[in-house]
Amino acid sequence: MEKTLDFWFEYASPYSYPAAMRVEQLAEQAGVNVRWRVFLLGAVFQQYGWKTTPNELFPAKGNYMWHDMQRICASLNLPYQRPSTFPRNGMLAARISANYAESEWIGDFIRAVYTANFAHDQDIGNSELIANILDKLGQDSAQIIAEANSDEGKQKLKQQTQQALQQDVFGAPFMMVGNEPFWGNDRLEQAIYFAAHGKLPASVILA
C-alpha cells in the first residue's frame, strides 16, 4: 500500500507556513507521498460563530502565536517577517491550489505563495503577484488564473472545503493519514512518522 499523507492547509494560517515549507522534504525522506489539500478555514470559523480569526478574538493566544512563529521559523532557518496585513486574501491562490493539486509544479507554487506572505510581506491577494509566481514556474498564468476563477474552478474549492468539514478538519495545518488526524505544525513530524510506520513514535529527541 502506498504511504500517503493528506496535507490540509489554508493560506491565511500562519502555522501552515512552516509546515507547508517542510512537508514534502520530510515526507520524501520517510518514503511518504504528500497530497496537497487546500481549504477555506473561514468555513470552520463560521460554524463556531466567529467573524474573524481566533488570533483577534483571543488576544493572548494571538500574541503567543506571533511570538511562536518568529522563534519557530528562526529555529528552522526559515525566513520570516510578520505580515503587516493579516489575514490576507488567499482566495485566488487557494482556487489554483485546488484545481491544480495534481500538477507537478504545485508544491513549488504553494511554497512561493507562503514565502511571499510570511517572508516577504507581500500581498498574495494581488493577482499580478500570483501571475508572476506562475510565470516563474514556466506556467501559463493567464490560462491558469482564468480557469481557477471560472464557475467550475470556484466550485472545486468549495467542494474541497466541504470535504474538509465532513472530515472534521477544524484547523490548519491538518494532516490526515487514512482516518488518523493530526492538527498543527507541532504534529507534522509525528504525522509523517505515523504514515511511514503505522504507529506513533515512543520518544522525541530534540537536538
Add this chain to the structure above:
Amino acid sequence: MEKTLDFWFEYASPYSYPAAMRVEQLAEQAGVNVRWRVFLLGAVFQQYGWKTTPNELFPAKGNYMWHDMQRICASLNLPYQRPSTFPRNGMLAARISANYAESEWIGDFIRAVYTANFAHDQDIGNSELIANILDKLGQDSAQIIAEANSDEGKQKLKQQTQQALQQDVFGAPFMMVGNEPFWGNDRLEQAIYFAAHGKLPASVILA
C-alpha cells in the same frame, strides 16, 4: 543561574495529564528545576465569554482531543481511561496544590490526582479520595484540607489564577521559562530544552 521552568496546570485539562506525569522526570534529566503552578482555566474561559470547556463548544476539536489523548497516552505507556464525567471538580486539589506548592510531596500528590481522574476514572471532586491520596503520602490530610479550604487557602489559589491571567497563560498545560511561553503537552520537551540550553532545538528526531 538556576534553570527553572514554571509548569502551569489545571486539573480539568486532559492534556495536562500526560505533561504533569512527565515534567519532573524530563526536567531532572535536563538539569532543570520545576515549579508547580496550578490555576483555574475557567477564569480564562470566562474572559472569552465561554461558559463551558472548548471541547464542548467545538465538537470536532473535542472529538480530536479525546482520540489524541488515547493515542498519546498509549505511545507514552501511560495508563489512560476517558473520564466518564468531564470536566470534574478539581477545586480542592487545586487549593492544596497552590498552598503546598513548595512541599516535597507535591509532585507525587499532583500525579496521584491526575492518575485518579484520567487513568482510574475516579471523582477527584470527592474530598475522601483527596484525603486518601494525602494519607498514602504520609501527610496529615485533615489539617491540609482544612488549611486549603480556609479563607487564606482559597485566596492563595485566586491570587495564583490572577497571576496566570497577568502572564497571558491562556491554556493548559503552559510552561514559562523566564518570559518565554510554551503552550501544550506537545511543547513540553521543547520548553525543557529551552530551559536547559537557552534556545530552541534545531531538529526533532522521533523514534
